[in-house]
Amino acid sequence: xxxxxxxxxxxxxxxxxxxxxxxxxxxxxxxxxxxxxxxxxxxxxxxxxxxxxxxxxxxxxxxxxxxxxxxxxxxxxxxxxxxxxxxxxxxxxxxxxxxxxxxxxxxxxxxxxxxxxxxxxxxxxxxxxxxxxxxxxxxxxxxxxxxxxxxxxxxxxxxxxxxxxxxxxxxxxxxxxxxxxxxxxxxxxxxxxxxxxxxxxxxxxxxxxxxxxxxxxxxxxxxxxxxxxxxxxxxxxxxxxxxxxxxxxxxxxxxxxxxxxxxxxxxxxxxxxxxxxxxxxxxxxxxxxxxxxxxxxxxxxxx
Ligand SMILES: [Zn+2]
Numbered sequence: 001x002x003x004x005x006x007x008x009x010x011x012x013x014x015x016x017x018x019x020x021x022x023x024x025x026x027x028x029x030x031x032x033x034x035x036x037x038x039x040x041x042x043x044x045x046x047x048x049x050x051x052x053x054x055x056x057x058x059x060x061x062x063x064x065x066x067x068x069x070x071x072x073x074x075x076x077x078x079x080x081x082x083x084x085x086x087x088x089x090x091x092x093x094x095x096x097x098x099x100x101x102x103x104x105x106x107x108x109x110x111x112x113x114x115x116x117x118x119x120x121x122x123x124x125x126x127x128x129x130x131x132x133x134x135x136x137x138x139x140x141x142x143x144x145x146x147x148x149x150x151x152x153x154x155x156x157x158x159x160x161x162x163x164x165x166x167x168x169x170x171x172x173x174x175x176x177x178x179x180x181x182x183x184x185x186x187x188x189x190x191x192x193x194x195x196x197x198x199x200x201x202x203x204x205x206x207x208x209x210x211x212x213x214x215x216x217x218x219x220x221x222x223x224x225x226x227x228x229x230x231x232x233x234x235x236x237x238x239x240x241x242x243x244x245x246x247x248x249x250x251x252x253x254x255x256x257x258x259x260x261x262x263x264x265x266x267x268x269x270x271x272x273x274x275x276x277x278x279x280x281x282x283x284x285x286x287x288x289x290x291x292x293x294x295x296x297x298x299x300x301x302x303x
Pocket of ligand 1: 018020025091095130131132
């Protein structure tokens, strides 16, 4: 820790990175056929190494949800993440939205990703995050499959309203889900609430597009008013203003390219203002307080 800004609490938040290239994002699914992927310039290694250097400077250990196709192509990157003291978790293999897959295809995807990431880093992979948070009311079956495939926690249910994802009425804090195959800790990306509406405050496009003061206010609110850590997330391509521009529609282009040149400085500010650790440590805390968590663990739907 390099010295926190005045007002920062002692709470250790969770820092997470979804390790994928700029062309893997779901917003480009319709405009860029997947067969084109191998022909595009890959920038994920350089961008991820840059994030690792920034985290080193701030003495922060984070969780990296690595996409299987990235881990397969660059096993050295997965090893580097683990050997520098971070947690390796899974972002699935092929970056397909879960509700567009059959349960059988999803099982094969998460099994393949976990196995190749574990082979690359030599450690157990416990966590999963879906492409574009695509565990929604129509793909809750995925949680059972994750449990059966040996995952210990999930971070794919986003309690907000969005055109591609979200269960706005789901729990905002980490909670334990009990199923026949065992228990899974669900760790949602963080929100703050304004009346009945949950507002995203901790990462991704929200962090890039909205002013930094928004994230700082929201995270402080969760830390101080609720006494809980936030789960922050970003992608390696978000600190890369030099990435090739793809021909996306207006909304997708705005969401993807806005403020790429400002994100690294914002991230450094964030790391100076708040404390961060891995998802695994946060999950450990939730499991430690099992009884309390078990009573909280209600998804608003049965499946
Ligand atoms: Zn992703």
